[in-house]
Amino acid sequence: MKAGIIAAIAALALSACSLAGPSDRQVLVDACVADGEAEATCGCITDAMQKNLSPELFKKTAQSVGRDKKDMMTFVGELTVQEQLSFSSVLGDMFACSLSGGKAE
Numbered sequence: 001m002k003a004g005i006i007a008a009i010a011a012l013a014l015s016a017c018s019l020a021g022p023s024d025r026q027v028l029v030d031a032c033v034a035d036g037e038a039e040a041t042c043g044c045i046t047d048a049m050q051k052n053l054s055p056e057l058f059k060k061t062a063q064s065v066g067r068d069k070k071d072m073m074t075f076v077g078e079l080t081v082q083e084q085l086s087f088s089s090v091l092g093d094m095f096a097c098s099l100s101g102g103k104a105e
Contacts, residue, residue, distance in 0.1 A: 024050075024058060024059055024061075024062030024063075024066065025046050025047075025050060025062075027062050027066030027067055028042075028046045028049070028061065028062050028065060028066045029042045029043055029046050030066065031065050031066045031069070032045060032046065037098075038101065038102060039102075040101060040102025041097050041098055041101060041102040042102075043102060044097035044100075044102045045093075045094045045097045045098070048090055048093035048094050048097060049061065049090055049094070051093075052086070052089055052090045052093065053086055053087070053090060054086065057083055057086055057087075060083075061075065
């Protein structure tokens, strides 16, 4: 009986995870790949954003660019000045990812 309850709880937890959909990181990587970049480069760029942007701005980026399919330049242009400054601090890392084929230097 106890094992059945634990199995049911585990199954429920796993199904809840699958209903949540892909992570913010994954939707950004997927959007980047869809724009023609290599997956390694996209992973590097997304990691740089996740590391350097606030969690709120990273989530907002994933929603707008990854899920809503908004163009990155349009999205950044619509941000507040403070949010744009946050993005500008990531540009060096993002550029390094593109030049190195996916490895930030």
